[in-house]
Amino acid sequence: MLEKALTGSRRYGILVGILLALFGMGVYFYSRQLEYGLGLTGMSRDVSWGLYISQFTFLVGIAASAVMVVLPYYLHDYKAFGRITILGEFLAIAAVIMCVTFIFVNLGQPSRVLYVMFHPSLTSVLFWDMVVVSVYLVLNVVTGWTVLSSVKEGVPPPAWVKPFIYLSIPWAISIHTVTAFIYAGMPGRSFWLTAIMAPRFLAAAFASGPALLILLCFVLRRFGGFDAGKKAIDALATIVTYAFLTSIFFVLVELWTVFYSQVPDDMEHYRFLFVGLEGYNTIAHGMTVAVISAAAALVLLINPRTRKKDSFLAVACVLVFLSLWIEKGLGLMVTGFTPSPLGHLTRYTPTGPEVAIAIGIWAMGFLIITVLYKIFLSVREAAELD
């Protein structure tokens, strides 16, 4: 089926070309980072993780969210998702590959990455994260590809693939839980040291992932001649709405605990996140955008008249995605490090090369999505002609 990615319209060619160019830019700047070291980025001794790891965290959520289409279809026989489960799985594949790449570019000694497998440390959450994320990638490649192959042949999916599909459901939950455990188990980082981190991650994931999937479905309808169906989009929009509400509820629960208990250490971080400390308020500005986007998205999503209208829904999905990208991305990352355990405020600003590398990885991800979705469309078209 791969050959179907090699032919296509002019527009497809241009899109692939642009994404390849952006990816190439990322590769160029990464080669410079390899030569110079992580000093090329804005990370520092105090803020030792930045844009890269924040994107990793956010994208694990996008990957896990495939479960929101797989579960209703395979466990509850929700037929409307039948047309888009493969799209969800392919989105997960692209997201997982982006995750792994973001982890990779964050390493000081990337040539040693396989030491994690050669010298595994069973107490390390990072080791387990590598395990669950890799297995999740394999699960989605196997199930997505096999199911698409049977679409091509016009036969039902083989029975042997079912156990893999069922396994992928709890596995999706596990990848984001383990990712949350990376943060939620560090004694000196009070901002992350909260048991609600994993549930919060999952709620945010089940809002941002399906929001992106809705947007991708709209793109496919406009440019790919594929209609996911009104019922499927409506159901996805409902999932986004409830997950987003849950996600916001979880943040409010955190705020209550922190500000009612008034433990200074905990409050400092949330003050930094929402209003800034000693004039350092870049993150707080970002969070203002996140809060306004979230409020606007909620208005559009809760009101059924706007939610059921494609144009409003598209805007709402963009806002949900943006809001969570800020909150769960740099907001979560930088605030965990600021102030430092010694009480110092160190500014973190991603550098140009760092941003270019991140854009390159996102472009790579979108390239994978583009190619996989193109294969999906071509296979369906051919199958329908038969």
Add this chain to the structure above:
Amino acid sequence: MAPTRREFLIIAGLSAIGSACPPLGRIIAKETTSRGTLLPGAPESAPALKAKRWAMVVDANKCCDDCADCMTACHEAHNVPAIANPNHEVKWIWPERFENVFPAESHAHIQENVRKKIIPVLCNHCDNPPCVRVCPTGATFRRADGIVMMDSHRCIGCKICLAACPFGARSINFVNPRPFIRKLNLDFPTRMKGVIEKCNFCEDRLARGILPACVLACQEKALVFGDVEDPNSKVRQILDKKFSIRRRAELGTKPQVYYIL
């Protein structure tokens, strides 16, 4: 001349057999070391200093304000680069103010001399070190005598230990550190870019029977090093007599650097 197919197969076969027999290589290597040819010209050293549990006492009262003897000695002994950019700094032992070292114990009416105090901070060589727990490759590990070690050759530079350490005791080499080493000490290795480093309680010197560099450099004898499990050790004698505190003990990492203020 390019090898013939037959020659190629012979070479490939022999290589395969060779790579399957690493013990031979190990035997040869062992021979060389046992003859003592590994470090030619190494000085005849005193017997190694050993302890059940190494620990340090920092008597901050004895510290003078602008003295940096311990820091200079440490950084020179361990080829720690002097990088001016604070974001990329590498520090093994460095000065901090009281409110930063003991945020929970700090308050508005604390004695003036304590508030202004500059206190040396370093890796606490915790008994329950979170850095060791989170390291995905075992590059950082705890020895039986309590020293938390770094294997720079195993470290992949993921920086999770920097996030896990509640004392900010770890640094990563954001750039190649070698051009920033002021005076090269040939008895201790340098590091490469991208790996993490921190205080090693001078395990390299203990193995040669010498006390840590910072301890010997301090003219006020503010730093005392010894076996905290040994009731007759100097550290225990001080801890028995004076009130001591540890940094952020409530986190349960069990720091083994004790402060007297």
